[in-house]
Ligand SMILES: [Zn+2]
């Protein structure tokens with residue numbers, strides 16, 4: 496069967512013919528890949544910056560943002576039957592007995608760094624026709640999300656960040672107790688940095704919870720990303736036209752910053768205008784750009800005197816996947832056009848190269864692996 500693979504040793508990417516996987520355990524599930532999203536991580540692996548094949552293999556099958564259909568289940572599988580839609584998790588636990596997060600099923604907080612990640616690190620990904628996974632790493636997706644569930648994995652980044660935001664902000668009376676329980680962010684202001692899929696899905700999650708939401712990204716409006724922000728009731732502001740200081744004047748107290756672009760200089764400038772009791776969550780992974788100057792005295796003074804928190808967060812656990820699926824159902828009903836607009840185009844598996852090494856533009860590009868998908 497066909498697979499998009501990277502050979503880091505030979506610095507080659509391409510379509511390979513690999514053997515079909517077979518069920519190897521009673522709790523295993525065999526799935527047919529329907530769609531795989533392409534993101535910056537795939538592009539960096541295709542640029543040989545990181546990414547490692549499974550032990551004993553020279554090639555790594557790419558792809559970690561998948562939607563698939565169950566074709567076969569092991570005899571002890573309880574939650575899935577053939578025909579069900581499923582989204583797989585990305586990270587698998589390390590094997591160290593002393594790694595408390597991994598032993599508790601929270602490998603997104605793995606302490607040792609010896610985890611594996613499908614399509615990224617030491618485990619094959621999903622840019623292939625069939626794959627096998629353990630039931631505990633799979634999430635059931637309603638059929639109504641067939642067109643959008645490829646966005647579940649990028650949305651889990653925001654879900655994990657938000658879960659931590661609520662946990663941390665229990666340190667003070669933060670949410671308005673009179674706000675409706677499904678809109679605990681009402682009366683609070685959030686700024687989203689970036690306007691790519693992780694940022695826009697984060698903006699949707701914030702809007703759903705009632706935050707006044709600002710999407711702060713480079714390109715001046717009008718553009719397709721500003722249109723998505725507008726459609727979900729967020730305010731789009733270009734960082735080329737409005738400085739962080741001016742942004743803070745418009746927003747008022749910035750209660751939360753959800754960083755989703757990996758642009759570190761801008762993120763630290765915005766940390767400098769974060770509001771009282773505010774929290775900034777970094778999710779982007781910057782490359783190695785030119786050194787930027789930061790006024791460390793001003794930043795530290797502000798963080799201390801205003802009780803601020805800066806938080807880094809990566810990957811996501813089981814609950815964040817379930818939350819993402821539930822949120823995506825809400826988004827798809829409330830903002831169907833905006834959700835559709837996040838997926839710029841679907842491509843055949845043969846077109847992988849232009850998505851991995853070219854400059855396709857747009858927001859999210861998807862490889863439709865299954866024929867007729
Ligand atoms: Zn990704």
Ligand SMILES: [Zn+2]
Nearest residue numbers: 589594597605
């Ligand atoms: Zn671990």
